[in-house]
Amino acid sequence: DIQMTQSPSSLSASVGDRVTITCRASQTINNYLNWYQQKPGKAPKLLIYAASSLQSGVPSRFSGSGSGTDFTLTISSLQPEDFATYYCQQSYSSLFTFGPGTKVDVK
């Protein structure tokens, strides 16, 4: 199975900060990497798919990059509604796997 890791596991930031989260796959997954945002008690929301494609309706301050095994989610200017947990997920193999998550909270 493909294992996904994320770093950091948590971070504290302020509104307006640039935030970067990294995700690494245990083997190459080309660009089959997706990012989700989840708020407490809510279902996850797709932000980025295929490593860098912005899902419809998602603000342009979110961006994704990378290919192969290393990927990055960037929030260019953190907004109050962005405090949440972020998960990466590979859809390269028939056995999808999620990263462990990165919690973004208020500094």
Next chain:
Amino acid sequence: QVQLVESGGGVVQPGRSLRLPCAASGFTFSRHAMNWVRQAPGKGLEWVAIISHDGSNEYYADSVKGRFTISRDNSQNTLYLQMNSLRHEDTAVYFCARGLHQLLLYQPLDYWGQGTLVTVSS
């Protein structure tokens, strides 16, 4: 608008069975792969199973393989998860989720239900 509504959760004893339905509306259900994803209390997301748009292909996480079965009724726009031989570690909120692009299997998950809580406890 796209809606996915899970039901069927509750408290069940270890070793027993439970079936979760997920009712879909607002899109052509028969053209999208569907998934189940779960989240144990206070933990991260764990993908559980996927079924192709026509039901011809299914894949499972190792943790549930042989115990859980994903199925769909395209005439009723409903996805199912049959869970047998339940264990304490199966306690989680179970979400159904739709694959983004029509007819393709390995897709990002663009719409999710609100989830249904399954608690395995004696």
